[in-house]
Amino acid sequence: MIRGVLLDIGGVIFEGESPVPGAAEAIARLHAAGLAVRYLTNTTRKPVSALVARLETAGIPARAEEIFAPARAAVAWLRANRRSAHLLIHPDLAPDFADAPEGLPEAVVVGDAGPFFTYERLNEAFRKLMAGADFLALAANRRFVDADGALSLDAGAFVRALEYGAEREALVLGKPAPAFFEAAARSMGCAPGEVAMVGDDAEADVAGALAAGLGLGILVRTGKYREGDEERVTPRPSAVVDDLAEAVERILV
Structure with a gap:
């Protein structure tokens, strides 16, 4: 049973500088369903304070301690x-x-x-x-x-x-290091197997999460995704979906 969700920021919630359509609503659905959410990013050009502000401008309330960078x-x-x-x-x-x-x-x-x-x-x-x-x-x-x-x-x-x-x-120290995923799971009071990862990077986000023992690794076809990425990694994604909204549908089934 999935109790927590890790979301990549760039490529999943944002494409370039623009929010992915439906991303804020999808995250609101996760909260409404009682799932814990953390934002797990390899972004190393922006401090955490800037990431919090960026999410807030997209209508996604977030606290600094919810962002793992x-x-x-x-x-x-x-x-x-x-x-x-x-x-x-x-x-x-x-x-x-x-x-x-x-x-x-x-x-x-x-x-x-x-x-x-x-x-x-x-x-x-x-x-x-x-x-x-x-x-x-x-x-x-x-x-x-x-x-x-x-x-x-x-x-x-x-x-x-x-x-x-x-x-x-x-x-x-960032994705795909197992300790990075494990620390985010612990912060939600979850075992790794109770956590889903949603990312646009088949290698670092999804295969890395599954290799670290997470319960689901969902690849979205937004951001850096290119056709066939899912065929080039091991473990393979649990699912490949169009965007974050569809990933949330998959998690909440």
Whole structure:
């Protein structure tokens, strides 16, 4: 029995800058049915405060503690492991690291820096890795739907470049890391098998959720979805549907 639902934000609730038609109403149906909802995103260009505001403008009330973003997991890791952050991120994300420890041995933290992925910044991070710094990736997605509605290169390619150059493997903190899904499930008081994930990324969202033991992984044909994505991943999605509204119908059956 499904008791909680995890929703990706970009590509499921929004396409580019526009809300997906019917998304707010679909989420309201989940709440009305008594299901807990969390927003699980690999977005690493916007702080949580901006994500809350974005949802509210679309008619979706949300609290900061209901949003699970990789920066939150990174700060928790830095505290637990007594590390300071060398940040290779977009400047807009910096507020989410305001409480990170300082003055400790460093961990390189890589997010989607966008136009701030310069050679100089990448090489600085590479040199720190070669000197022994820990290596954290907020996410390792291949691509995302940008503000103009077209696909753009995501942080994964830059993470892989640093891994290749430094001969090191990054610890990925966002989707598809099982601990990321598990933390969101715990916050709702649910076991993983009682939770459904709705995403537009067949690999990171859906296959990642099912591999982490979630009860349902539903792929929507909005956002970054391209025909045949469901055939290229293992485990396969529990269902492939047109949009969030249809995913909610499937969950509430």
